[in-house]
Amino acid sequence: MRYRRPRGVNDILPDEVGQWQRAETAFRRLCKRYRYREIRTPVFEQTGLFTRTVGEESDIVRKEMYTFEDKGGHSLTLRAEGTAPTVRAFIENNLQGQDRERLVKLYYIAPIFRYDRPQAGRYRQHHQAGVEAIGSSNPAVDAEVIDLALAFYQEMGLEDVQLRLNSVGCPKCTPAYVETLKAALGAHVEELCPDCQRRYERNPLRILDCKQPACRRITEQVPKLLDMLCDECREHFEGLVAALDLLGIEYVLDPHIVRGLDYYTKTAFEFVCKGLGAQDSIGGGGRYDGLVEQCGGEPTPGVGFGIGLERVLLARKALGLEEGEPAREGVLVAALNDEAWAEAIKLTSELRDAGIIADLDYRRRSLRSQLRFANSEGFAATVILGEDELAKGVVVVRNMQTGEQQQVARTDAVEYLRNF
RNA sequence: GUGGACGUAGCUCAAUCGGCAGAGCACCUGACUGUGGCUCAGGUGGUUGUGGGUUCGAGUCCCAUCGUCCACCCCA
Structure with a gap:
């Protein structure tokens, strides 16, 4: 179901x-x-x-x-x-x-x-x-x-x-006006729509609200409450x-x-x-x-x-006033192999603990696909972690707006991204 | 509550008289063995809202039902 x-x-x-x-x-x-x-x-x-x-x-x-x-x-x-x-x-x-x-x-x-x-x-x-x-x-x-x-x-x-x-x-x-209204409408009750004939007995004021042309013609002739x-x-x-x-x-x-x-x-x-x-x-x-x-x-x-x-x-x-694209924000941590993946999980957690929006592409795909993902999801930066970076103790931070890349020491990564 | 139009892929829509369910966008993969957006190629994706009926054969015709929309009504 x-x-x-x-x-x-x-x-x-x-x-x-x-x-x-x-x-x-x-x-x-x-x-x-x-x-x-x-x-x-x-x-x-x-x-x-x-x-x-x-x-x-x-x-x-x-x-x-x-x-x-x-x-x-x-x-x-x-x-x-x-x-x-x-x-x-x-x-x-x-x-x-x-x-x-x-x-x-x-x-x-x-x-x-x-x-x-x-x-x-x-x-x-x-x-x-x-x-x-x-x-x-x-x-x-x-x-x-x-x-x-x-x-x-x-x-x-x-x-x-x-x-x-x-x-x-x-x-x-209002009661005095209702009497005046009923008196003025009295001769035309037959011409009102069925709803208004009902209203005439139970709630005559509402007849003024009726949009039927026939009722409208009649109510336009009638004294206005504003004048009474x-x-x-x-x-x-x-x-x-x-x-x-x-x-x-x-x-x-x-x-x-x-x-x-x-x-x-x-x-x-x-x-x-x-x-x-x-x-x-x-x-x-x-x-x-x-x-x-x-x-x-x-x-x-x-x-x-x-x-x-x-x-x-x-x-x-x-009026065509719909929202534009939301500003890019957050960091996608991209990993290129299993060893880097483990490090990526740790770095993502550190970033989140530091109050930074961060996520991973859990599909474990090619770098190309991870960058595509980062782009379409609107991340501001992608951190790239691969064999080279692990060996050198660094991460690569790619600005998804400009395409510029910066190598940052792994130990400084969280602080660098906090000010990104 | 009354009258009417319309329901086809995630989205926007095609499908001649009843005769093989399609396109664009999006998505995935690749061209580019570690670099997104642009381009190109390939690919995934459907109980045609649902249930009946007519028919050799139904997205198409008929009935019912659900939903959306339009007008009325009402209201915000």
Whole structure:
């Protein structure tokens, strides 16, 4: 029986790991600069954490979760998104401490699991790099997380990233808007797509997100939530826009951004990158002022985003930004006969003990083949050990970049190669 | 979850109407008996995704299944 990887999941192979580490390192460095601290939460959580926060009506909960029962009969779910687990850990470990005004800034890089039909840029396991800033309702914090995300895209060489911005209001203004929306749509319900007719009853806001041309025509006529925000939400949105202007960040107002997670309040945003086909959203987030309380904590506002790393890497590829050849490094110790082979094993070990990358060609082939091996494997140097060298107590060091060779006393070999 | 395209060597792809499974790259060996990259010569490599069916004969036609991709949907 030959096993294959399950549908929609990927192996990250040695040749690809470099670009992942590059992205992760860049994200970590930026987070540190903005003073976000890393948090690592479990790969599964109690199912209720997701169903109650993301929303029973969301696609994620209705059909995309990896849910299973453990031997104790508890319903668990693989991490379906990044915010709820972070908020859960924030509350459970009392990360805010006694200072109720303190802003706790956290980041994570973690796999996310959703059962969806796979496609390029859409997988059943993908990875998100995200931040959560919990404890402040200041719109300057919304601007800070957006600024951080954009800094990451820039660091990754993605130039044409568009910020799409909206406000989805709060429990004080959204219900009134929903009534207005339903009233405005009421006469056209028959013309909406079947999904939207469903949404009309259960989650009318999502109709604004529908991309069906027929629905689009109708929703364009309808009043915008942005024009009906309560004073608090309007002031917050104006504050965010002002802060973005201060930072020189451009944005496009997009009333269609509702986002598929129910906990969002006020700010909602999305980052879009051209050239990725249908899966062109490379990140998104928003504010969730009711989430901490909903998860059993003290009422505490928060804002954050998640960035899809697979899509960032795909975008780099589409732009031709793939990694170049890695720099040559390390030493191949080549042996020409059995006596030299024994010495080669010893020298390799000494080099490794000295912290130098070193290896042997265990196939015991001709010098020609060993040099070919050293070349294709990207070694910086080859040490040649043969009859002559053993007799003279020396080694020959060949620079694989230039082809220059140097005879070095066997006793000085490790030191010479340390400074190579 | 809906509709569609495509699965042939490690990689990229050929194979006419159903008639001997091929090329380039890569890899191995040699030309060069102790010197890589360039060149040249030779060579290894395949259950044509998998399982059935039709046929004298299937990579090719039919059915199923798995996978990848595209659009929708959704999202990152």
